[in-house]
Amino acid sequence: xxxxxxxxxxxxxxxxxxxxxxxxxxxxxxxxxxxxxxxxxxxxxxxxxxxxxxxxxxxxxxxxxxxxxxxxxxxxxxxxxxxxxxxxxxxxxxxxxxxxxxxxxxxxxxxxxxxxxxxxxxxxx
Numbered sequence: 732x733x734x735x736x737x738x739x740x741x742x743x744x745x746x747x748x749x750x751x752x753x754x755x756x757x758x759x760x761x762x763x764x765x766x767x768x769x770x771x772x773x774x775x776x777x778x779x780x781x782x783x784x785x786x787x788x789x790x791x792x793x794x795x796x797x798x799x800x801x802x803x804x805x806x807x808x809x810x811x812x813x814x815x816x817x818x819x820x821x822x823x824x825x826x827x828x829x830x831x832x833x834x835x836x837x838x839x840x841x842x843x844x845x846x847x848x849x850x851x852x853x854x855x856x
Contacts, residue, residue, distance in 0.1 A: 777845035
């Protein structure tokens with residue numbers, strides 16, 4: 732009789748442990764953000780050409796399972812000087828953010844050539 736209780740207890744403990752491990756694995760990963768900060772437009776005509784690539788960039792974001800959180804020129808500075816343009820794109824992982832960056836190399840080259848700007852990946856919480 733005691734053996735049955737021991738086996739039942741072991742099975743129950745194992746099942747509870749398995750559920751706990753599964754729930755830990757199911758916790759969502761924090762998002763990853765691609766930030767593009769344009770401080771100054773140095774070539775207005777070249778920048779106009781860059782803006783025309785918007786639909787292709789939107790497609791590249793979607794192909795990498797990302798979505799825009801902000802893409803605007805309407806920025807209010809709280810401290811310091813506000814950038815001319817700001818873009819914030821959310822992705823599920825650093826790998827997807829890097830894939831997006833790789834897919835938009837030509838756009839990035841044009842942005843770097845026509846503006847004083849920077850882009851980077853920031854991991855969320």
